[in-house]
Amino acid sequence: MFNIAVAQSGGPTAAINASLCGVFEAAQKYSEISTVYGALNGIEGILYDRLTDLSQIITTEHDKNLLMTTPSTVLGSCRYKLKDFGEDDSEYKKITETLNKHDIKAFFYIGGNDSMDTVMKLDDYFRENNIDIKVIGIPKTIDNDLPETDHTPGFGSAAKYVATSLQEIIRDSRVYSIPSITIVEIMGREAGWLTASSCVLRANGEPAPHLIYLPECEFSEKKLYHDIEKAQKQYKAVIIAVSEGIDCVRSKSGITDAFGHTYLSGVGKYLENIVRDHFGCKVRSIELNVMQRCGSHIASLTDLEEARRIGGAAVDEAVSRNNTGMMMTFARISNNPYRVGIVPVDVHKSANKARFFPKEWINEEGNNVTIDALNYFLPLIQGEPAIEFQNGIPVHFRLDQ
């Protein structure tokens, strides 16, 4: 008999709790696993011995169902980077101490690029010091920018939120008889996956967004004006999806308020101002903000089920196959019918690395994406989970008040 621990790290998504659920459920299949501990606030929970017995929290099928449709991280999160143990191994000793104290033989870390760095370093340390504790990474990020995996849990739900909201914004933008330009800013500092996913509306015959700008493509204001002029010939209300990470001059424009404070604003607001100045027509910008990463009420069922499945597969990998130092990944077998397998990959291959939107899926003009991108995205947003409502509001699984 031994115990295992699981923790959640990085930015919230709609699917991290589904992966937690998957870990918890899979562990219950193994008679040799006694307790599944949840560490509070990611690796900090292991460092400071803040563990909670998940079976005390998730007690019924109803709890599991709520957990599946509750966004963000029920155990809390962190942005904690472990030092290099070659220079300072004190954190590693503390972690080992906590894990040994609770007889934890496997640790599962649900997170993105940075969290995979933690998985990698811990596994390296345990191997070097002959410590028999398995470490497995379970991917999540709405940015979809983890290498080696076809896509990441959390991305499909974010994409479904973006498409749903964007379609409503499109309806909203078409009501007046005057020309207008609407700029929608979508998350993704380095990779344009989520912004690119807005192309899915085409599958239902919706031509907007008419322009899509990604960080993977060179951006210039001159080109933007030219693209808008061209789009205006065809569409009264021009809709633009723009990644927060595109390279424009806002960081250099030194916007300050009356008190001399630098005034931080998103790329959308910046573009709104310059486009209004240039065209003189009705221009507005909309930031989908954190709602796009925690919009559980319009989550993708495919995403949630896959997140649960990959959480379970991580437990199998460590316990059945005695493996460690791996990140679990999705390998797509086919688009139509959509089929996907789960494959472990050496975590060294994905830690601290980013996967960018493929250049060959960007159109020649650099202002939209191709049909291959559409075919890639569509399966990931399929299906709607059953949401439980109470007093007209979705019910969330909550530990804190």
Place this chain on the structure above:
Amino acid sequence: MFNIAVAQSGGPTAAINASLCGVFEAAQKYSEISTVYGALNGIEGILYDRLTDLSQIITTEHDKNLLMTTPSTVLGSCRYKLKDFGEDDSEYKKITETLNKHDIKAFFYIGGNDSMDTVMKLDDYFRENNIDIKVIGIPKTIDNDLPETDHTPGFGSAAKYVATSLQEIIRDSRVYSIPSITIVEIMGREAGWLTASSCVLRANGEPAPHLIYLPECEFSEKKLYHDIEKAQKQYKAVIIAVSEGIDCVRSKSGITDAFGHTYLSGVGKYLENIVRDHFGCKVRSIELNVMQRCGSHIASLTDLEEARRIGGAAVDEAVSRNNTGMMMTFARISNNPYRVGIVPVDVHKSANKARFFPKEWINEEGNNVTIDALNYFLPLIQGEPAIEFQNGIPVHFRLDQ
């Protein structure tokens, strides 16, 4: 036999098309009504004779179902204010000409405060000139600020969107172990109804938003700092719901960019900056933007059904009861069980007037609302419409491309 016309005006909501549906359906019960015309872009459609036969557009039950769950205005909208006919009656003559040309004996206008001005002026003109055309106003606005009616169609869906999104933002804000302040800006330039409605989360045991600021209450930055300090003693992540219309100094702060352009930003962004300066902790602001007025995918079924019903009641009022110059209103009979009647009110009583959030429903500290407010709001957000999905995206009823 005669014809009728209907038009939509003002800002989009999730329920305006439901009222259009109600008008269309009710008209079909009357054998004396031949054609139901939809005027494009509100009263502009009547002025410029841009009418469409609704039976050519809404042909099946499926069309009606889609219309019910499609946000914004399928016939387009306008912000057109009729001149005073005592000074210049040329527009009125054009309108009468179009209506007579198509043998239209009743005109239904779905809109907010400004649109009721149009209803009032048209009715006054028709009466003065002995023109037998009925004019009836059908209320809509997410602001809920039309006088005489208990609430307005569109408000319940906006409130449900705000509560649902806010709850997800609350989950998102609680993940890290550090203190934080989240400011959510909600629509309502003059009236705080929608911001106040964020209190509904309390019905499910959620204490946030911890602070609620409305335009109806005096606001000062000093008070805000004091309120936050107090809230921080109890909550690590303080959540603030603030109406876009609160009276703060942002309009006087003269924010400009490097080019000297005035930099317009919302109250949320402004407060984010001053609160960060004051407290030095993690502060962020989120604008729910136009998504809150067109979030059909999380609409209130109560709202949509009432919107449909009040559209139908308007037709009955004009055709069965031969009435004109009225705005249809909701009169609440009881909260629990929720019961509501529909009553016509002289449109002069509501045109160009606003109804504010009751002072007696604001707490003594002026930073939250009372249980009476909660009891008022709750029935309006109940129920979820069945949404049709195609390719993972809600299907919208569309006339345009």
